[in-house]
Amino acid sequence: MGYIQGEGRGQSSLFPVTLEELIAEDHLVRVIEAYVARLDLQALGFSKAKAHRTGRPGYDPADLLMLYLYGYFQRIRSSRRLEAECQRNVEVMWLLGRLAPDFKTIADFRKDNG
Known part of the structure; x- marks a missing residue:
């Protein structure tokens, strides 16, 4: 008897999976997104809260802020690790809409919004 085999990397599927389908309804990233959506960032003093x-x-x-909170809950402190998570972690891709800020942007956000 053989081993359980995964799908081939070049295998296409009839119904492509969306990010929405990969994240459960009660997942932490949905809570983070709902929480940040209710905040008035300008009133809280976040720099650059109003676009130029x-x-x-x-x-x-x-x-x-959502990326920072996700990193806090997952015990990821490094800006470089958060940058890597943006490119490989499906949860972060869903949370940020596939944005991938670089580590300097993340570090500057932390520095400017203590």
């Missing part, structure tokens, strides 16, 4: 009209658009502070 000119220049290159920056990351929404709400997205970076």
